[in-house]
Amino acid sequence: MDDEQKWLLDQLDQLQSETTSFIEKSLFDTTKRIIVQQGKRIEQHEGELDGRIWNPGKW
Template sequence: MDDEQKWLLAQLDQQAKDSTSFIERALFVATKELVIEQSKRIEQHEGELDGRIWNPDKW
């Protein structure tokens, strides 16, 4: 996870903490979960791409 994603997660945490509305808080928490899931998927796809590029059978 890069610095921008960490910053975004911290901002979402702060917004959720400061929010007085349940709906807003739920939105911030759901957005944070989405960012985390996206980060995982990006990392997995990068790993898959690296694996396919370095596969000696494909050379």
């Protein structure tokens, strides 16, 4: 997880703790899950790209 993702998750945690609305809490929680999933997918795709670049059989 990079610094931007961590900062964004921290901001969402703060907003979630400040609200009393169930809908807003759910929205913040779902947004955090999406951010974590996107981070995982980005990391996987970067690894796949690195593997393809250094694999002469895929050139």
